Amino acid sequence: MLPRCKGHFWQRPLQLCTRRFLTTTSHRYTAMRMSDKGLVTKTRVQFKYPGVDIDLRDHPGRDESHYPVGCHPNVGGIESPILPMREVGMMLLMDKLTDKPEWFKKVFDEKIVEKWRRESQTQPEDGLFATIMTDKMDAPVPQPKRIISEAAFDFCIEELRSKAKYYAQSKLIPSLDSGFNTVVKSDELVSKTLHQDIHASFQQLLADQAGCPDWHPNSNDKVQDLVHPSMYPFVYGRSLFIHDEAVGVHNATDFVGQGQIVPKNADRATLEGVPNNELYHYSPGGLEINPEYWSNTYQWLPANVAFKDDGQSEFTSYINGLRPDKYPGIYKIIERLLDVVIPAWDQCLTEISGRDRHSSGRRSSRFEWIREATDEDDSLWSPFDVEFWKASDYRLPLDSLIELNEEEKLYKEGECLTGEERDEEYRLYEQGLSPRVAYVDSEKLAREKWRQCRDAVLPEPKGSTEIDYAPRQNLREKFRESGLQVIIKMASIELTPEKPDFPAGGWHVEGQMNERICATALYYVDCENVTPSHLSFCMATDSYLDDSIDYEAGAFNWLERVYGTGLCSDGSAASANIQQYGTVETRQGRVLAFPNDFQHAVSSFSLQDKTKPGHRRFIALWLVDPHQRIISTANVPPQQKEWWLQHQDIRNTPVASQAIPESLMTVEEANEHRLKLMEVRTRVDQISEFGIPGYNFCEH
Template sequence: MTIYDPDFYPHPLDSEGFLPAYCWRDKYLRAFSLAARSKHNWTEKVLDRTIVAKWFRKAERADNGNNGRYVLSWHKNDVQFVYEELLAYRKFVLEMREQGHKLEPHIDCVWKADGAIPEELRQALIKAVATLENVPEEKRDWHPGSKKQVLNLVHPSMWPLVYDASVDVTTGEEIEVEEGVEEWDMDIFDLKAREGWSNRFCWLPSEFEVSEDGKNTTIRSYVNNLSSLNQQELFYPILERIFTIFVPLFNCVLADLHQHRHECSKTKGPIGYAEPEDFLTREQHDEKFEEMMGQFERREELTVDFNQLGKRPCYKHSECMETGADCGKVDYSLQEYQLYPSREQGSLSMSEIWSPPVIKEEDQLEGRTLKVIVKMANIVLTPENPSYTGGSWHVEAMLNERIVSTGIYYYAQENITESELGFRRTFQYLFESETWTAAHDLDSGEGRMVQEIGRIVATEGRIIAFPNVYQHQVQPFELVDKTKPGYRKILVFFLCEPHETHNMPTTQTVAPQQPYDREQVLELLRQSKIGQLPEEIFQLIVEKLPPVISQELAEEYRRQLIAERSVFNKESQMVQGRTYSLYETDLGSSTL
């Protein structure tokens, strides 16, 4: 396995995994755009400036508090920028619809499509999955620690590749940890990245071959934990069709990563907040903001400049009031309650407006054989256990698998409140000052260097694809009717690094390790000409087959694998972010 190749897509556990921080202005522009594009029929509503002006008024009220203080938000440049960007999104989405595609961009590098999976295919998946669900209770695989809420149907942590135990069928030898990993040159590679590897386990991907025209996918090697002949016949045609529909979304994610859009900021600066010289009162601001909204609704040039309207603060304004003197200034004592300081929010360039990704040949999955890991799971709620408290922030797998993108199909749900998937990113802490943390909407004392960047609603029938450079977390939800059970069901495709030099083991080289698969193989051998050989010769042949892993040992391996990866996700700076503290002389102690 190649440890690193400059052509690889970004991975969260690479040593350069920390991204630039979003400043406050950047964050409220992104939040507004996402909220607008999440509204029903937004492509039509965005053309009605009266409606959009209402959105701006609501956003201004929500966005005037930054890091515990009132700040001036929503300048004329902000309004112009985000509206032009919404029109750019609209143009792309409508063009896609005209071409028969339903994909839409969400936050940067995250893509979604509603209703892209035909209903007959969704029903076929539901019917097939029922064969995995309808088993005796003692055979149900409740995820460890989930309080019987997460039901694993197909999970890659069961019967994974076990280094020094799993056998390569092409050589007959046990698969060892890569020498390059064990002997990592610390002078070249960062210690943090080294700890992104497992010396014990690796999920086993299948080989998915996508046709040149992208209209078909063929599963060329078995899906781990879904490998019996009956399961292959039932599930693989369904999975192949669904994965084919995911390909355009994965292409967009890869193109976004190739263009480093996960690193891009819409604003430049600021380094920090300087103490403001001028202030606006709430009355002044509201009057001028309404004037600007009127200009926007009438499609006029926006001329209101808040930075030119402020006045100097008067620190002894009560004395001025007593003497009746008109100092021409504003009362500084009201700063925290009524005044909007005129602060530098960072420069904004129209060149940073969103544009469709340029999907180059190297980003296209058509005509390639891919390494894909499949997972299926249900979250099940009952009147006795009616609330799901949410998952942990994590990235998928480790550098062994090098998953670059995740695709999720929310194919069925019943009697649950709105469910969301949250995203966040680690960032670089550049300046150890309170003004820098204030400008980036961070706690002024100490904290983790992570920023939440948005959420996506997990509506039934929706498919999404997102990069693994973002951490993600399932948000809490609960039963709507507490007297009835409810559920949410997902199908997941983990896309491993598609570059050809990422030659990790797959199910093409590792035979099924499940005992029930071995029983099926033996039955087939008995029915073949090999079964007609003398018994002692038949047994000699059977002894040459790769070893299987018992159910008990597989569960123990899973426990160890989950523990290893849970600890890593919990303690890794590249997942949880470095710590910063304004109370110390450094950036805080290492968590690795």
Template sequence: MSSSDEFCIDKLCIDEINQMFPTKALYETHYFQPKTRVEMRMIKASALIRSAPEWAEQLNDESKRQEWTTQVKDDLKLTDMEVVYVFRELKYYARLKANGVDGEELAAIDGVWINNATSDSDLADEFKNNAAVLENDFAQVHSGEASAASSTGFRALVDPFMYPLMTKESLILTKPIGSPEDALNPELPRVKPESLEDWHKTINDINEHKSNNGYIGDKRKLPRVIRQYLSGLLHEFYGCWLPTNFDVCEDGTVTIRSYINNLHPTRYAALYQTISKVFAKLMPLLEQVATDMIHLRASRAVFNRDELFAPGMLKPYAIAEMVRQGVPLPEEYHKFVANSDAYAYERSWHDINIVKGVELDMTELENAYKEAEVYTEPAPQHFCPSNRPIKPYSMRGLPLQASVEMSSINLTPENPTHPEGEWQAVGRPEERVFAVGLYFYDVENIASPKLKFRDPVSRSLFYDPNDFYDFCASHDIVSVLDPYHSCVYTQEVGEVEIKNGSYVCYPNYYQTKMPLFELADPTRPGHVKYIAFNIVDPMYKLVSTELVPPQQPGWTDATSSPEATAEAIKNMERLKSSHFRSSRDESRFRPKLHTGDY
């Protein structure tokens, strides 16, 4: 397919995606090349200019361009070459903006799309009113409870960890349901597979009688995730989230085809209708994200180990060799020595200190090395638009799946802050989450709420072990300890400001966290309320609430068992623990993309 042909495509074709990614799917997509300091400066400059109202219309205004040039040179220290690159890139972004939905923009982070200009106040009011019913019910059920979550004001209104899919425990319907309300019928035939073999056979038998409408070959077969991952990862206990089926119609409207796990379909029927409208509003952003993932952009300024240092410059590892060989160190050695973390894997400094008896103040050496700024920054590449189509691929007409969660953070003058969250990726491998869509439906009296992003970095990208610290310094890469006490590496790539009514959609190769929240006016209460859609890779069809009947006590009968509820909470904590281990710090949920070397 030629680049000219791609600009005419307006329909996402699963076959074409499969051809582009013959060995992996969208959810495995990742930016393998971290960003240099130069590239991060240019991204910040671009975002600074795009934060101005009507920036696209002012690009051809010479006086405005000169004003922006002066600003980014003074504030961000951009060179002339970097400024030229930024303005060429902005012209490309202006084309994307002109061909997109009103208000949608590429954020200050590659691949992240936002819409802060959606002016559908009726939908916002409708969502707040319908969500208020859920919030009131939640408050009544949990009134009087004292917990860490309640003391910080966090409420998980719809929690996908509750009543998940549990192998050998969850029941399976012998026929898929046709609507969320159908799931409440206690007469629906169901079976309980007693083993993994029975589980596989049951799912396959149901799939053979299921219509193939909307599915593309083997890529859309229902049990693929079961065959590929369940026996390897879930054979002992682990469960996984239960996604909901969403049908995206050709006219852009969305229909919810199965119940949302932990959201009663009749009690909150009005909220179901509103959620479908919000999902439809997110679709243009999701299409942009998916298109970006298929056409990953090139780096703006590339790390080149041959040009990183001036000729003859003494490198950090040379100092280590001098100590090993007993050669006296030059007086300026402390300006060139890497920190202890950099050599932790090679045990260089450990061996030096013991064998040679040299005492080194690592903190002093690290700070001196950073202050020296001995490396030469790379020049930006020549800007060339990628073969990404200006008009994104359409996902209309495709059946999609997503697990849904709703949360709120409520602050008061008595509890005016919410602590900073932990870095996390969304989901485990078997959940196949390729993108996350967020709608912040009610944000009030919170001081500068933001969502931060970072990317794991593979040690295999360091080219040569001797270039490790050089590479980290030129990219602002930091090392952290994962739960298994391995040293791993990450790069913070930016943040998105959260506004009332913001829509945000991002690829799930990023890790995110919410920083400290605090009241803007400490005398009044404030809150951040949002709904999240953890969207399954469209090339896969997972076991969903279409096939698993409600597991919540009282949904299909009039009784509620305290024992069943206690068991569900126990399972929830165990499942959260497994997710936490797989997503914390650097550890990606995709085994092949772990940044540590295992």
């Protein structure tokens, strides 16, 4: 047992540093911790914590190294370039092909590739188009004749062959990837032995909860929380805090009752009271972040992770919600899973440092940037065949016919339609009869039919180049001294014949700015008797796209069709500046890793056999940006009253002989905090959704 801490943080007043934080200070201290190999001496770093030593709402400046946190558009580095519809289709095609067994071998078999080619050119693309146009089906973008062209397919095969070579050595697939942004998947990272151990861990936790399952609020008793960071979070004004990272794993309950309460942040928590002439600072493109993206009250508590001399991970503080004395084996299993997913984080993270971005894999679009375009350029459209369109039975809308007559002055000289005549003309049109427009020039009519029905000539991908997928960063090496901070969630979605369906989730990023989550790793442990489910991904883009493309007012529908989005700021045709990246299946045994600048949403799924129960179980690992330490379980003694009582039983210490520390929470109080925390985060999701601007192309 470590000696009880004396002196330190709680003997001096709380002071917030107003200057920009340093990740570390020059002062260091030496601490000892126990590992499986015995006592190990490590040089550790004294950290500055948001909400304690520095401002709670402090965030990296543009010149400071960080991994992007995607809570707010004004956080640097979270924007995607706008991508052509065809490129998104190509990413979806490649994701589908890499779901095939032994794809990494088949992609080199010309007979199989030729079969894939025929399928890609003949199968309907309605589903593909609908996925690309998620949340944008109201945009003036008809489905193109063909999204996956022959050139696009050939490009995909060359890229997959390159990825297959990388997969052979890494077991990682950069799946939805473009412009510094990557979703990574793998069905072989987790060994069968580790999978079995994780499965057994879930069985143990489920068995221990059998008498009183912890159903997640508002889930209709379908989502069972086995470990969840919203239970017993850090509560400003309530939780105790120890500045030195003294609280470990096996000694955690020894520190119950120690520390000092950190007062709630007194800064403005909303934009209420901000002068109207200053609100633009908080809008997308401004320099400030809406203060509501932080919570003055709550923060999830990560566990600290150190790297042993052999590079393997080791928890140095307890996992919030997982009793270390009861589940030491599960701790070791999660450490092994963490070792597996860290290379996937290396693959998908992009470090921002000033104007520089450091990442692996694809760093730009597969297509050339369009610098100028106008709908009046006939070369951007399918060829005009005057005889074909003269013979076409396509009926132009009445407004178009009248406009043609007025613009071209094609009525007989001296003829002028009265208001009644126009009403009669419209009535005839509604009945399917030909309106009285016999004097419109037939070639003009044909051209107008073509203009309204023509297909856009979508650009083809530029020449393929060799991509180096090997990570340019290594979390183990870069943060060997300070280690990582990871938030853990373990959950089981349980469906029954009485409750056979699980609804789709909403778009979100993980956590608030308090947690500074920069990446997610998901492992799908068990999928039984449920239909396939997917995660969808999207990302914000620059709303000032009109500044970088030379276009003509009212003549940019070709651009809308190329990019699959509404660009006009007038009326309902304007689309939010969101770039869809596609979907990835969440199958059993799969690891998914992605940076937290992606918004993501889970699809609905149901029981396959409606007469039997089914489930989908997963573990989530959320990485805190290692550039900035936040308050963790190393600073906060366990708050679970139940843990402390059971610890006293183990030590044969009569509870009646000592006062129960006031810092401990009952399950009832923890549930109240969870509900309030969820309410705050729901509000943040709503602010994020409603705050997304649209593209601003001028119509007139």
